[in-house]
Amino acid sequence: MSNPIPSSPILALRGVERVYKTEAGALPVLRGVDLDVYPGEVVGLIGPSGSGKSSLLHSAGLLEHPDAGAVTLEGRECSKLSERVRTRIRLGTVGFVYQFHHLLPEFTALENVALPLSIAGKSQREADARAKELLEGLGLGHRLNHQPAQMSGGEQQRVAIARALANRPKLLLADEPTGNLDPATSAAVFQSLYEIARQEGVAALIATHNMELARYMDRVLALKDGHLEARTFS
Numbered sequence: 001m002s003n004p005i006p007s008s009p010i011l012a013l014r015g016v017e018r019v020y021k022t023e024a025g026a027l028p029v030l031r032g033v034d035l036d037v038y039p040g041e042v043v044g045l046i047g048p049s050g051s052g053k054s055s056l057l058h059s060a061g062l063l064e065h066p067d068a069g070a071v072t073l074e075g076r077e078c079s080k081l082s083e084r085v086r087t088r089i090r091l092g093t094v095g096f097v098y099q100f101h102h103l104l105p106e107f108t109a110l111e112n113v114a115l116p117l118s119i120a121g122k123s124q125r126e127a128d129a130r131a132k133e134l135l136e137g138l139g140l141g142h143r144l145n146h147q148p149a150q151m152s153g154g155e156q157q158r159v160a161i162a163r164a165l166a167n168r169p170k171l172l173l174a175d176e177p178t179g180n181l182d183p184a185t186s187a188a189v190f191q192s193l194y195e196i197a198r199q200e201g202v203a204a205l206i207a208t209h210n211m212e213l214a215r216y217m218d219r220v221l222a223l224k225d226g227h228l229e230a231r232t233f234s
């Protein structure tokens with residue numbers, strides 16, 4: 001990265017463990033994960049299918065409770081907080097992008113992106129202005145009034161990225177954000193995601209199977225046997 005990394009992480013995991021109870025017995029997936037993500041960096045998370053990437057993102061984004069360990073967002077340790085406070089922190093700090101866009105089909109691109117802003121109490125004018133700014137930044141200025149079904153898969157995913165960034169989260173968690181797209185579209189959408197994350201100054205943790213895209217991240221971590229290790233590319 002060209003920018004110096006500030007000293008205080010936006011996300012810190014310490015000794016995070018996740019064990020699922022299955023009919024076949026306990027399935028340990030995360031076995032003591034330590035991770036720091038700093039403001040403004042784009043971090044790739046790789047690992048084979050079933051290695052626990054989604055589980056890690058769910059714990060990091062306060063969607064699930066880890067079975068052990070600490071999750072600290074913006075300096076606040078969240079494990080022992082009530083569900084209400086965790087939800088408030090999640091809504092204020094984290095944006096999510098998934099493999100499938102989950103846009104509301106009857107809403108336009110602009111309306112889909114403005115919705116979380118309206119829910120957060122912004123006026124319609126403010127919400128629309130912010131939604132328009134983000135969509136234009138993602139190259140969708142000509143698609144503001146289109147519904148999801150009238151857009152390509154790559155365009156739909158860009159709208160989902162704009163929606164995730166609408167409330168100015170400090171951390172973007174993305175789970176296979178381009179996993180449903182063909183290789184060329186996937187590369188283009190990833191490029192847009194990277195650029196807008198930089199513009200917005202948001203940190204991003206992006207789970208992907210796509211090693212070609214992983215190369216373009218600021219750094220890459222691999223999940224192996226429930227632990228994270230740094231990965232470098234030759």
Ligand SMILES: Nc1ncnc2c1ncn2[C@@H]1O[C@H](COP(=O)(O)OP(=O)(O)OP(=O)(O)O)[C@@H](O)[C@H]1O
Nearest residue numbers: 020021022029047048049050051052053054055056
């Ligand atoms: N709620 C659950 N109950 C039981 N097992 C689960 C649950 N959620 C996930 N698992 C198991 O935990 C393991 C890790 O799943 P996870 O979805 O985190 O992996 P992943 O690396 O994201 O996989 P993929 O790349 O295929 O999306 C898998 O073996 C999965 O079957």
